[in-house]
Amino acid sequence: MKKLFFNGKIYDENFNINKNLLVDDGKIIYIGDEDIVLQEKYEKINLKKSYLTPSFFDSHLHLYLYSKSLFELNLSNIDNFDDVLRKLKEYTIDGDIIWGFGWDDEKWNCKPNKKFLDEIFKDRYVILKRRDGHSVWVNSKILNEINIDEISKIKGSKVEKDENGDLTGILREKAADYVFEHFKEKQNIDKILKKGVKKLQSYGITAICNMDGDILPHLIKNRFNLRIMNSIPLNKLKEAISIGIRSDFGNNFLKICGLKIFMDGSLGSKTAYMKEGFEDEKNNFGVKYFDEKELDEIVNEANKNGIYVWIHSIGDRANEIVLKIITKKGRHKLNRIEHSQIVSENFLNFLKNKKIFLSVQPSHILLDFDKIEKFLGKRGKYTYPFKSLIQNGATLIFGSDAPIENPDPLRGINLAVDRVVFEKEFFKNEAIDVEEAFKSYTINPAKSVEMENNIGSLSIGKFADFVTFTDDPLSFKGELISTYIEGEKVFKKD
Numbered sequence: 001m002k003k004l005f006f007n008g009k010i011y012d013e014n015f016n017i018n019k020n021l022l023v024d025d026g027k028i029i030y031i032g033d034e035d036i037v038l039q040e041k042y043e044k045i046n047l048k049k050s051y052l053t054p055s056f057f058d059s060h061l062h063l064y065l066y067s068k069s070l071f072e073l074n075l076s077n078i079d080n081f082d083d084v085l086r087k088l089k090e091y092t093i094d095g096d097i098i099w100g101f102g103w104d105d106e107k108w109n110c111k112p113n114k115k116f117l118d119e120i121f122k123d124r125y126v127i128l129k130r131r132d133g134h135s136v137w138v139n140s141k142i143l144n145e146i147n148i149d150e151i152s153k154i155k156g157s158k159v160e161k162d163e164n165g166d167l168t169g170i171l172r173e174k175a176a177d178y179v180f181e182h183f184k185e186k187q188n189i190d191k192i193l194k195k196g197v198k199k200l201q202s203y204g205i206t207a208i209c210n211m212d213g214d215i216l217p218h219l220i221k222n223r224f225n226l227r228i229m230n231s232i233p234l235n236k237l238k239e240a241i242s243i244g245i246r247s248d249f250g251n252n253f254l255k256i257c258g259l260k261i262f263m264d265g266s267l268g269s270k271t272a273y274m275k276e277g278f279e280d281e282k283n284n285f286g287v288k289y290f291d292e293k294e295l296d297e298i299v300n301e302a303n304k305n306g307i308y309v310w311i312h313s314i315g316d317r318a319n320e321i322v323l324k325i326i327t328k329k330g331r332h333k334l335n336r337i338e339h340s341q342i343v344s345e346n347f348l349n350f351l352k353n354k355k356i357f358l359s360v361q362p363s364h365i366l367l368d369f370d371k372i373e374k375f376l377g378k379r380g381k382y383t384y385p386f387k388s389l390i391q392n393g394a395t396l397i398f399g400s401d402a403p404i405e406n407p408d409p410l411r412g413i414n415l416a417v418d419r420v421v422f423e424k425e426f427f428k429n430e431a432i433d434v435e436e437a438f439k440s441y442t443i444n445p446a447k448s449v450e451m452e453n454n455i456g457s458l459s460i461g462k463f464a465d466f467v468t469f470t471d472d473p474l475s476f477k478g479e480l481i482s483t484y485i486e487g488e489k490v491f492k493k494d
Helices: 063-069 081-089 114-120 140-145 148-152 174-186 189-202 213-222 234-242 292-304 316-326 345-351 364-382 386-391 409-418 434-440 443-448
Strands: 002-006 009-011 020-024 027-032 042-046 051-054 056-061 097-103 125-130 135-138 157-161 167-173 205-210 227-233 254-262 309-313 336-339 357-360 395-398 466-469 480-485 488-492
Touching: 056 395, 056 443, 063 189, 081 097, 081 114, 114 135, 114 140, 114 167, 125 140, 125 174, 135 174, 140 167, 148 157, 148 174, 157 174, 167 174, 189 205, 189 213, 189 480, 189 488, 205 213, 205 443, 205 480, 213 227, 213 254, 227 234, 234 254, 234 292, 254 292, 292 309, 292 316, 309 316, 316 336, 316 345, 345 386, 357 386, 357 443, 386 395, 395 409, 395 434, 395 443, 409 434, 434 443
Parallel strands: 002 042, 009 051, 056 205, 097 125, 205 227, 227 254, 254 309, 309 336, 336 357, 357 395
Antiparallel strands: 002 020, 020 027, 051 466, 125 135, 135 167, 157 167, 466 480, 480 488
16 A cells, blocks of 8 residues: 655755655655645555654664673763772672673773672673773683683784783683674574664664674574665685675675675774874784785685675774775775774875775764874874765765664764764864765665665655654754654654
8 A cells, every 4th residue: 555654844865855755565656745646545644744864774783782782781981990890789680691881991090800790790701891892801700611722812812911910801802702702602692683673773773784794594584674784704705605695695674795804903992903003002003903915815805706895994004904905906896994983194095086985983983082182192183084084085884883882873973063072072174064974874875785776865766764853853953753664664752
């Protein structure tokens, strides 16, 4: 049955406002101001002057990790270490494993250590993920179960020890990943994912690029009401090639897309791969997971077999290397960089005329605001330089990196446009206009996975994936009312 959404303020692909939208079999067949009267039976939905925009596409989040975080102890925004310990002591949820996330030791007057967790949880496993997702704080029960010697040998692993050579319980990068994977099987993944999908719909998100590529069997099994562009884990590349998997395999709800590769770590953990050392650790240049030749060979192998790459790259040195490799002649046009957080003048100059997609996360400005000057000094002007990236030819696609940050798209859009954090301006010269920011959360991500003919804007022939608001979201007014996929309501605010 056709559906007529009328009496609204509906943004089309050119940001013009229209009154009516007609949907048939999940697709838009009319958008405009003409009064529609059909002879056949149809459903009429009065929008009551509410605003209607395309639904959002988060180009970088971790569906499993975000969904799991909804069941975990949240340690975000706790500045006092004693308050962290107090919250841990008050934790009452049953289970063999205490999962938590969000701690930030940069705000504390002491360093996290396994001994604090051992005193509180003597008989339960404790796994607490740092706010940036690149480090984990665990207790002795965890350390006794895993093979530290084996983990230490993994390239990109960092196992911290104190001045006496004893383990502190802090594991970084690949060492942290090892812990997550080792204990993953103890989770009810299907139940976890269902809650995460519903939560994303409540933010108006109907499409994502999922960086947790190893949950593919669960995505196939459940067919969630979310358009999922799934990554391929690097350790599955040979297997994918051998069975003929290529980027773009799938359908409108589940597609195989980019090969996920890590080039370096994060700013918060000071493991981003830098050209110069951090201001407070001059001899620390961060962590690189691959030599340039190694990375080039991986990208070449993927691209020649029809698989494009999504490469995590934070530091300026990492970004220069990755950009050079993915834009070589003959490389896949959809190769992209994930984050591009800290760049350089060389990077911007080399970017010109490359016409590539850069997956960036405006909400990370909140995460790193207090660290940028401390760790980078004058290089801070090259962090999150959205306007400069666009001016030099890049197409920006926005995401949240949830659960590292809240997935609310309007939060990210606001930061990209206003560049104000805690009432302080953050390199205001790199702000972009609101229409460009909205495109970076809608049509641009769709283009990055060649879905622009189906989603990303409201125009004839595309799926009716949209969100309604009480007031104009482009003016940062109003609240989200409901979310639709193919003209069917999947979320309504109570």
